[in-house]
Amino acid sequence: MNLDTPIEYLKGVGQQKAELLKKELGVYTFNDLLQHFPFRYVDRTRFYKIREVSADMPSVQVIGRVLSKEIIGEKQSRRLVAQLKDDTGVLELVWFQGIRWADKLVQPGAVFIVFGKPTEFNGRFSISHPELELYNPSAVKQGNLTLQPVYNSTEKLKQSFLDTKSLQRLQASALEIVGRSIQETIPDYLRSKHRLLNKADAIQQIHFPQNPNSLEAARHRLKFEELFFIQLKLLRNKLLRTGKFRGLLFGQVGEKFNAFYSDKLPFDLTNAQKKVLKEIRQDTQKGIQMNRLLQGDVGSGKTVVALMSMLLAIDNGFQTCMMAPTEILAKQHYASLEKMMGQGFINMALLCGSTPKKERRIIHQALQDGSLNILVGTHALIEDEVQFKNLGLAVIDEQHRFGVEQRAKLWRKNSVPPHVLVMTATPIPRTLAMTLYGDLDISVINELPAGRKPIKTIHLFESQRLRMFGFMRQEIAKGRQVYIVYPLIKESEKLDLLYLEAGIEAISREFPLPQYRISIVHGKLKAADKDFEMQRFVKGETQIMVATTVIEVGVNVPNASVMIIENAERFGLSQLHQLRGRVGRGAEQSYCVLMSGNKLSREARIRLQTMVKTNDGFEISETDLQLRGPGNIEGTQQSGVLDLKLADLAHDQHILQEARDAVIRIFEDDPELNTDKNVLLKEYFLRKTPAISWNKIS
Known part of the structure; x- marks a missing residue:
């Protein structure tokens, strides 16, 4: 047997349980099982005194003598209750099931090692269905003094007796x-330099750690490996692109650029905008394809850049395009x-x-003969019939909403791949950017244009609604306009939310015709009505x-000065920040x-406090990453890059930086990984990603 042996051949599994493991956990082989890591550990490395027990402890281990026991109640309410005493207090042990077995085992005067989850009722602590072991004072090792792994399971697995205890046994058998036979993936010189356990020991210790230090060493090794090979792929792709892909040369700053800058630019560029333009100018003069990510908050001036x-590009004889994810946003850009x-x-x-169709034919012809300079649009731009004469630059907005293949189709619109400028108004935390877009060069616009004032954000509870109405009247009286955003269109039976239809009724009463007029926009409206x-x-x-979140992108009304977000606690930080960006x-x-x-969870309170405290999208994105993790931040689920089993980008920034720096140094010395010391890396990389040629960009 080896790591690739099908899981059904592991003792205790068989065909029926194997099918469940495949379906529920994606475990097909011994290796898959060993890659199903514990999500937490039960600490049985110490004993507690009964007086130290508290209800917020996830579990506790004590030694005590049984004082007494009795069976209480009848039928469904029947239970066995025993009193356990040490020199600091008394604890109740309770069984609702297996009463006959427990009654036989638990005898007054016997001393037990007891383990379980404590609960409190009327000032008394108890443990239901505890694990018990008779105390032997002459034994060298008392109890199960280990960090016990706890594995994710599912209801279907538990019904087939594949709970965390069973998974522990299977892991032990597999190991x-x-x-x-677990093979090393990181060369000795790297492991020595970064003080990493070998792979086999790391796998052993992650499942059955000897102590907290060995667990930490195992976790560090496996996190480093995950992040290291992600960076190896990303930076290898970047190396290939910069080394192998010829880029179009934009050799001159010409008439159109200068005329716009001198005569039409509506405001002075910020220093951040000038810096980004300089970076783009340098990229397009190198003779290699530009692939640059431009980050900037809503209203920071990405569009003018x-x-x-x-x-x-146009001044150098090339055509350009700008692709947006929605028709509303495409029209807004146009x-x-x-x-x-x-x-x-x-x-x-x-x-x-x-x-x-008639307009399409005209556009297609103008693209092919080169008379059309800029094409703005949606996914329609990547249709096969859309053929450019000489596409030199493709701008992609809110790129996380496009798949890899959709972006690749733009590349193929020209014999020499066009330069690519990717834009996002969703500020991306540094660690996430390094992982998702590590093969791109990254530019940031972190200044607002001159004259823009920071948006003032306040948090009001439902009891302060009249204050909110009064504020709306004040702003409307000044000639301003107001957005009110709701999370739902119709009432949800599950969520007690103010919903759009009820909101419209309330707003109509407070702001009646003919003095006030209201627009209503939501996703169920026909496009023409919207x-x-x-x-x-x-x-x-x-x-x-009055709207749902369809106005999150694509609306630009400088006269709108108030954004009211109903049930703000139901929105994520990123969405709150995007909605706020509709004003200002x-x-x-x-x-x-x-x-x-009035009732807010801890996370909701942090989100709202963060919004009140800062307008800085990058600070907000860092908080969002801490709260939600990378898998839930908008757009990252589909990336495929973030299939992380152990590493946590919110908390493992230092490991990510360490891994990235290591890869950079390796490629500086050995870009093809041809030296003897790096052969192991190259072999593992190709084995892990067999569809990717070492000499071809992924």
């Missing part, structure tokens, strides 16, 4: 059979670019799913927009009001 980059440049400055078109309502608000014909787009002071119920 006994194949533990010695993208436009000036596109003008740079209108924004047109407003900045003015009509007739550049030949530009919009291509979306709703574009009529556009009509949005345009009424954009033109200032309505003062209040003009010169006037803007406000975000977070409305919530």
Whole structure:
């Protein structure tokens, strides 16, 4: 037997349990089982005195003498209760099942080692269905003084007697059979330099640690390995791209760029914008393909940087495109670019799913003959019939909403891959960016344009709603407009939320016609109705927009100065920050009001406090990562990169940096991994990712 042996051949599994393990846990082989790591450990390394016991302890181990026992109640309420005493107090032991067995075992005067979860009722502590072991004072080792692994299981597995105890036994059996055949993946020189356990010992200690120190050493080794090979793949791809992919040369800053900068730029560029433009300019002069991620908060001026980059491409004889994830956002970008440049400055078109066939034919022809300079659109841009004459730069907005294959289709629109500028208004924590986009060069715009005032954020409870209405009237009286966002369209039986329809009724009563007018927008509206309502608000014909989160992106109304978010405790930090970014787009002071119920969970309270405390999207994203973990941050679930079993990007930043630095040093010395000391790395990398050629970008 070896690591690749099917799991059904492990003693105690068999065909029926094997099918369950495959379906429920993805465990097909011995190796898969050993990669199913414990999610926590029960500490049985010490004994507690009864007076030290508290209800918030996950488990406790004590030694005591049984004082007495009795069976109480009848039928369903029947239970066995025993009194356990040490020199500091008394603890109750309770059995609701297996009463006959427990009654036979537990005899007054006997001394037991007792283990279980303590609970408190009326000031008395008890343990239900404890683990028991007769105390032997002459034994060298008392009890089970170990860190016991606890494994994720499921109801179906438990029904087939595959609970955490059973999984412990299976892990022990697997390790006994194949533990010695676990192959090393990290060369000796690297393990020595970074003080890493060997792989076999790490696997043994992660499942059955001798002590807390050996557990920590095992976890560190396996986390380092996970993050190391992610960085090896990402940085290898970057090395291939910069070394093997020829890039289009933008050799000059020409007429269109200079004319826009001198005559049409609506505001002075911030230092951050200038820095990013300089980085893009340098990238496009190297003769290698640019792949740059541009991060910046809503309203930080990413679009003008993208436009000036596109003008740079146009001045050098190339076409450009900008792809957005939704039609609303694509139209918003098109209108924004047109407003900045003015009509007739550049030949530009919009291509979306709703574009009529006649217009499509005109656009396709203009692309092929080279007369169309900028094409803005949605996924429609990557359709096969969309053929550019010479695409030089592709700008992708909110790129996490596009799959890898969709982005790759843009690459294939030109014989020489175009330069790629990826934009996101979702600030990405540094560790997440290094892991998701480690093969990209990263630019950050961390300044707001001159004249923009930070948005003031306040948190109000339901009992303060009248104060919120009064504030709305004040702002509307100044000529401003207000957003009110709800999380649901219709009432949910599961969630006690203010829902959109009830909200509209309440707002209509407080802000009646003809003095006030309201727009209503939600995802169930037809596209034409949604556009009509949005345009009424954009033109200032309505003062209040009541909406669901469809306005998170794609609405730019500088006159809107108030964003009210109902049931704000139900939104994630990233979404709250995006919604807040809908206001603060003009010169006037803007406000975000977070409305919530009176009862808040700890996490909800932290989210709302964070929003009130800061407007810094990167600080918010770091808090979001701490609260939710990387798998839940918008867009990262589909990446595939974050299939992490042990490493936690919120807490293992130092390990990630250590692993990335190690990979950088390796590639500096041995980019092809051809030296003897790195052969192991190359072999493991190719074995782990067989579909990827070492000489071809993934």
